[in-house]
Amino acid sequence: xxxxxxSPGCDHTxxxxxxxxxxxxxxxxxxxxxILVRDELIEILCMKCGENIATIRLEAPPGDLQCxxxxxxxxxxxxxxxxxxxxxxxxxxYQTGGDLEIVCAACDKGIKTVRVxx
Numbered sequence: 001x002x003x004x005x006x007s008p009g010c011d012h013t014x015x016x017x018x019x020x021x022x023x024x025x026x027x028x029x030x031x032x033x034x035i036l037v038r039d040e041l042i043e044i045l046c047m048k049c050g051e052n053i054a055t056i057r058l059e060a061p062p063g064d065l066q067c068x069x070x071x072x073x074x075x076x077x078x079x080x081x082x083x084x085x086x087x088x089x090x091x092x093x094y095q096t097g098g099d100l101e102i103v104c105a106a107c108d109k110g111i112k113t114v115r116v117x118x
Contacts, residue, residue: 032105034088073106
């Protein structure tokens with residue numbers, strides 16, 4: 001990603017400029033992303049059109065990625081019965097060192113940090 005963080009509305013205070021990279025859609029940059037979980041594979045999708053942005057292999061399945069703050073725009077618990085869990089709205093923050101931080105796009109709180117497989 002040339003030029004560092006390009007996330008819409010980001011003031012770079014959370015991630016220190018170029019240290020980390022936020023993963024977002026090129027098709028609809030103003031929209032957050034969703035994460036589809038398939039064991040240790042996650043797919044990061046545009047929440048507007050569903051376009052696949054990235055598929056990332058993790059060291060282990062991430063478990064629950066739902067925001068726990070309970071804000072009015074945070075994801076509600078509607079994962080029951082879904083064969084493949086999907087979480088959103090979220091931002092993916094790839095950190096130097098190989099970690100991926102999942103951040104709630106509604107309340108800007110960190111949900112979980114997971115290790116990317118090498």
